[in-house]
Amino acid sequence: MIRLSWLHIRSVVLGGGLLALASLTASSALAQSYPNKPVKVVVAFTAGGTTDILARMVAQQLTDKLKQPFVIDNKPGAGGNLGTELVVRSPADGYTLLVNSVGPIAVNPTLYGKLPYNPLTDLVPVVQIADVPNVLVVHPSVPAQNMDELVAYAKANPGKLNYGSTGIGTSSHLSSFMLGKRVGFDATHIPYKGADALKDLLAGRIQFMFATIPSVMQHITAGKLRPMAVSSLKRSRALPDVPTVVEKGFPNFEAGSWFGFFAPKGTPEAVITAVNKAVNEMLTLPAIEQQMVAQGADPAGGTPAQFGQFTQREHDKWRVIVRESGARAE
Structure with missing residues (x-):
């Protein structure tokens, strides 16, 4: 049986306390000095x-x-x-x-x-x-003024719509994939490298895409793109008049x-x-x-x-x- 003297126990406790205090003091000093370069x-x-x-x-x-x-x-x-x-x-x-x-x-x-x-x-x-919610935007040549009309048009024209993305596996791509799966329409995915997708959307070479709001805000304001819905659970403060995909009948659609x-x-x-x-x-x-x-x-x-x-x-x-x-x- 190992017996510890009171002095030994006291030294261990004090030592541990001093270590904890030193650690706390060092952390406090770092917080006060950071950053120093x-x-x-x-x-x-x-x-x-x-x-x-x-x-x-x-x-x-x-x-x-x-x-x-x-x-x-x-x-x-x-x-x-x-x-x-x-x-x-x-x-x-x-x-x-x-x-x-x-x-x-x-x-x-x-x-x-x-x-x-x-x-x-x-x-x-x-x-x-x-x-930063994604917003579903369409080129003005698409005969749809709102989300309901876009869904109806896509279903009536299977395979005729092309959608762009900023690359395979990006939020832009997967948002459209989710929508197509939930709605049940067939559209062709055309992946791009970054901003090239937006260039082709503005030119009408593709018909729709999900894009981050900051990347398309000026084009929406100028009437060059038409917003259909946002991919957040709540409406975006930047586009308060644009409904969410959830509001249009697709629960739990969140892909921003x-x-x-x-x-x-x-x-x-x-x-x-x-x-x-x-x-x-x-x-x-x-x-x-x-x-x-x-x-x-x-x-x-x-x-x-x-x-x-x-x-x-x-x-x-x-x-x-x-x-x-x-x-x-x-």
């Missing part, structure tokens, strides 16, 4: 896209608030996988962060089969920036995009807390809120835990849809 914010897509626009908007506010530059670094490629892996492999010190979207986090793990990393476990969710901050696994909790707090405070500013809504984005926010639970649900949802569609990355 420029922070690189990787965007896994090209400049000018929705991810890039939102990232730059937030980065500027963080620069002003935290008194250190938050510098955008665009690293596009492989559907967002290249930039995402770059951050996964980066030092977990809080000075390399990632602004990412639904594709690389929730869709690509299924679409690409076997990635050399797991975005759900190799990255730490920090804070959701915004929800979302955007948020992530950090490499192992990033100190104090850094996660500091960035989360700063972004949440920024999202409550009326000017930022108005700017986001004007861009077609609905500000989100919330805790890291909430964002982590959300990304897991999104991964589980898109895994089923990708498998049903048969989509595989080329």
Whole structure:
């Protein structure tokens, strides 16, 4: 039987307490000092896209608030996988962060089969920036003024409609796949690389597509595209007069995009807390809120835990849809 003296027990307890206090003190000091040098914010897509626009908007506010530059670094490629892996492999010190979207986090793990990393476990969710619904838009040559008329026309003309997307397995592609499956109409999918899909839609070479609201807002306003419905559960604040697909009789149809901050696994909790707090405070500013809504984005926010639970649900949802569609990355 091992007997421990009171002095030994006391030394162990005190030692543990001192270690905990030291850890708490170090965490507090880090929170107060972070950041003390420029922070690189990787965007896994090209400049000018929705991810890039939102990232730059937030980065500027963080620069002003935290008194250190938050510098955008665009690293596009492989559907967002290249930039995402770059951050996964980066030092977990809080000075390399990632602004990412639904594709690389929730869709690509299924679409690409076997990635050399797991975005759900190799990255730490920090804070959701915004929800950006997809909007179903048609070229004015399509004889449909609303969703009901579009469905009726598509059913009466099987195989005659072409829809575009920004690539196989993207939210744009899978939204249309979901709609066709739920409605029961036959249309031909034509995948593009990024913005080329919108160019052909505006030219009338394809008839409809789901697109992020920021990418088509100006064309809707100009009457060059006709909005049919949005893919969020609630109406978009940017297009309040456009109904949701759910309202048109298709329950649980939710297939929009979302955007948020992530950090490499192992990033100190104090850094996660500091960035989360700063972004949440920024999202409550009326000017930022108005700017986001004007861009077609609905500000989100919330805790890291909430964002982590959300990304897991999104991964589980898109895994089923990708498998049903048969989509595989080329």
